[in-house]
Amino acid sequence: MEEKLRVLEEMEDTIRTIGVLTSGGDAPGMNAAIRAVVRTALSKGLRVRGIRRGYHGLLREEIIDLSARDVSDTIQRGGTILQTARCHSMRSPEGQQKAAAICKKYGIDALVVIGGDGSFAGAQKLAELGVRVIGLPGTIDLDIACTDYTIGFDTAVNTAMEAIDKVRDTSTSHERCSIIEVMGRGAGYLALWCGIANGAERILMPEEKDDYDEQELIKDIMANKKRGKKNYIIINAEGVGDTINMAKRIEEATGIETRATILGHMQRGGSPTCKDRVYASIMGAMAVELLVQGKTNRVVGYRNGQFVDYDMNEALSMKKEIPQEQYDIAKVLAL
Numbered sequence: 001m002e003e004k005l006r007v008l009e010e011m012e013d014t015i016r017t018i019g020v021l022t023s024g025g026d027a028p029g030m031n032a033a034i035r036a037v038v039r040t041a042l043s044k045g046l047r048v049r050g051i052r053r054g055y056h057g058l059l060r061e062e063i064i065d066l067s068a069r070d071v072s073d074t075i076q077r078g079g080t081i082l083q084t085a086r087c088h089s090m091r092s093p094e095g096q097q098k099a100a101a102i103c104k105k106y107g108i109d110a111l112v113v114i115g116g117d118g119s120f121a122g123a124q125k126l127a128e129l130g131v132r133v134i135g136l137p138g139t140i141d142l143d144i145a146c147t148d149y150t151i152g153f154d155t156a157v158n159t160a161m162e163a164i165d166k167v168r169d170t171s172t173s174h175e176r177c178s179i180i181e182v183m184g185r186g187a188g189y190l191a192l193w194c195g196i197a198n199g200a201e202r203i204l205m206p207e208e209k210d211d212y213d214e215q216e217l218i219k220d221i222m223a224n225k226k227r228g229k230k231n232y233i234i235i236n237a238e239g240v241g242d243t244i245n246m247a248k249r250i251e252e253a254t255g256i257e258t259r260a261t262i263l264g265h266m267q268r269g270g271s272p273t274c275k276d277r278v279y280a281s282i283m284g285a286m287a288v289e290l291l292v293q294g295k296t297n298r299v300v301g302y303r304n305g306q307f308v309d310y311d312m313n314e315a316l317s318m319k320k321e322i323p324q325e326q327y328d329i330a331k332v333l334a335l
């Protein structure tokens, strides 16, 4: 508590230097967000410090000055020029206090954290220790409750969709069943969107895990074959079950050749789509605008067609669910 008060007391009122880091899984468009933070801040006479490797780098004081030229030629690049990491120490009060003290030591008056809800939980702790923070939603999983859009989802879902189209071609030629595993951690948004966009026969999502009935799925694959369909595409969100073993069991039960494809990290890479570049740029600029207006501990989001910001505690307490009507549509269209 004493430490907390000390950091709070010592924070400057005026913001002169903004820090920026990327944390958690990388996402295409993070560079556009970094670039927008840097250039918007510089245009307002502020200094920008980049922290490399997320909270891990912060704790190791991997802090560099960023100029307008440092972010040249980056908007079209996948990944994050600042690198990213997962950092166990940031979960402990000691780690969090050390991180806040390092922000103070390097004159970082406010920190822009680009990452997912885990990264925001770290930012929330820093906010409690007096560091001004702004969260920008950067994750391919689309699993941040306060926003309909996250930086990287659009690119990732398009990458996955294109890959699944290719799998479908070969699956049709061989009249096979294909199970394609997409990312998303505990969330089924990538699976749902690909399921609709690729015309999958079945979408398996963590949110519907309790309803998963393999016997019923096997019956449907057989019925599908009888109806004259030439393939059966299952989009399996990671977290639902072991895709490879699932394929083996289905092949054994149906007698239909079944192949498993795990798309993996290819979904996280690649040049960001136009949407990811533009939205990430707007969000990055907004982060700086909020700070200049004296607003802190906010998460930037996109809701109902507008860029918005929420109190970080409020944002982190929100819950997000898969829109049932979209899932129902996917099921009807798979007939």
Ligand code: ADP
Residues within 6 Å of the ligand: 023, 024, 025, 055, 085, 086, 087, 088, 089, 090, 091, 092, 115, 116, 117, 118, 119, 120, 121, 122, 123, 125, 138, 139
């Ligand atoms: P994402 O930000 O994409 O959700 P993670 O969940 O892996 O990714 O979180 C990224 C990092 O944020 C973690 O490695 C850790 O340093 C920090 N973090 C996650 N959860 C917490 C927490 N509850 N408290 C403090 N820091 C956290």
Ligand code: F6P
Residues within 6 Å of the ligand: 025, 116, 139, 140, 141, 183, 184, 185, 186, 238, 268
């Ligand atoms: O959160 C983004 C994400 O790609 C998830 O979809 C996935 O579960 C996880 O990160 C993979 O993490 P790692 O890169 O550490 O394997």
